[in-house]
Amino acid sequence: GQNIDQPTEMTATEGAIVQINCTYQTSGFNGLFWYQQHAGEAPTFLSYNVLDGLEEKGRFSSFLSRSKGYSYLLLKELQMKDSASYLCAVRNPGYSTLTFGKGTMLLVSP
Amino acid sequence: GAVVSQHPSWVICKSGTSVKIECRSLDFQATTMFWYRQFPKQSLMLMATSNEGSKATYEQGVEKDKFLINHASLTLSTLTVTSAHPEDSSFYICSARDSPSNTEAFFGQGTRLTVV
Numbered sequence: 432g433q434n435i436d437q438p439t440e441m442t443a444t445e446g447a448i449v450q451i452n453c454t455y456q457t458s459g460f461n462g463l464f465w466y467q468q469h470a471g472e473a474p475t476f477l478s479y480n481v482l483d484g485l486e487e488k489g490r491f492s493s494f495l496s497r498s499k500g501y502s503y504l505l506l507k508e509l510q511m512k513d514s515a516s517y518l519c520a521v522r523n524p525g526y527s528t529l530t531f532g533k534g535t536m537l538l539v540s541p
Numbered sequence: 542g543a544v545v546s547q548h549p550s551w552v553i554c555k556s557g558t559s560v561k562i563e564c565r566s567l568d569f570q571a572t573t574m575f576w577y578r579q580f581p582k583q584s585l586m587l588m589a590t591s592n593e594g595s596k597a598t599y600e601q602g603v604e605k606d607k608f609l610i611n612h613a614s615l616t617l618s619t620l621t622v623t624s625a626h627p628e629d630s631s632f633y634i635c636s637a638r639d640s641p642s643n644t645e646a647f648f649g650q651g652t653r654l655t656v657v
Contacts, residue, residue: 464645473547473634473648474585518584528575529646533584 433457435532437519442538443509451504451517451535459524465493465504466518468534474518477504506537514539543569545637547649554625554656562620562652564635570615571637575646576608579632591618625656 434456443449455463462481466474480486480495480502492505504517516534523530544567554560564574573592577585589605591597591612599605609621618637622629632653636646 471632471651471653473651475648476645479645528587528590530587531584533582536582 433521433523433530435519435521435530437517437532437535439533440536440538442540445509445511445539445541447509448505448507449509449537451506451519451537453502453504453519453532455500455502455519455521455532457500457521457523457530460497461522461524463493463495463502464520464522464529465491465502466520466531468516468518470516477517509539511539511541513537543567543637543639543647545571545635545647545649547635547652549652550650551653552655554654556626556656557624559621559623560625560654562622562633562635562654564618564620564637564649566616566637566639566647569637569639571618571639572615573638574612574618575636575638576610576618576620577634577636579634579651585634588620622654625654627656630654630656 437453464479465477468474478493485494490507495502516536518534519532520529546565548563576588579585587600588603589597589599589610591610593612593615597610612618634651635649638646
């Protein structure tokens with residue numbers, strides 16, 4: 432089975448940096464995704480990691496350590512519009528389905 | 542990026558009636574589509590995987606006779622909630638992928654279903 436843990440809520444200030452952690456215990460692993468989801472909307476793709484290390488994309492970076500079952504999403508220069516839920520998802524064996532964590536609600540304040 | 546359109550965005554129906562939700566890939570052919578359900582402040586829970594031209598694969602605990610999935614073409618999958626009850630009220634989201642090895646699946650806008 433798959434078990435994915437991430438904090439329920441986080442708060443940060445505009446312009447700051449925030450790191451959202453995700454740990455997973457899975458029976459198989461074929462990559463880890465991060466999605467952003469605003470309330471009442473569908474998730475939007477942020478990043479994908481399949482090898483260990485850091486992937487940087489603008490203000491967003493994602494890190495993966497497969498040996499530790501650990502990933503984080505790093506958001507820099509926070510903006511008010513970054514207030515959203517951030518979902519960590521593991522792709523299951525066979526390149527088929529995704530298992531999502533419960534999401535971390537990030538609130539960015541002025 | 543690829544576009545997935547889901548319709549309707551929201552629907553209110555009476556208990557006991559059926560509701561159909563459509564998921565279309567607008568600029569690519571989707572060999573596989575996924576249907577998720579999300580309750581408030583909860584994660585996306587995969588309901589079923591549908592492959593064009595074949596029967597859907599349902600996740601454990603999802604009633605296939607209640608949640609009918611049809612994937613008749615490479616650009617359209619439908620989810621029909623039959624004999625809806627208030628506990629079926631939820632946010633239903635589809636996603637589509639153009640090939641099994643593609644890293645990214647694209648999500649529709651979601652459908653807010655309220656059963657009264």
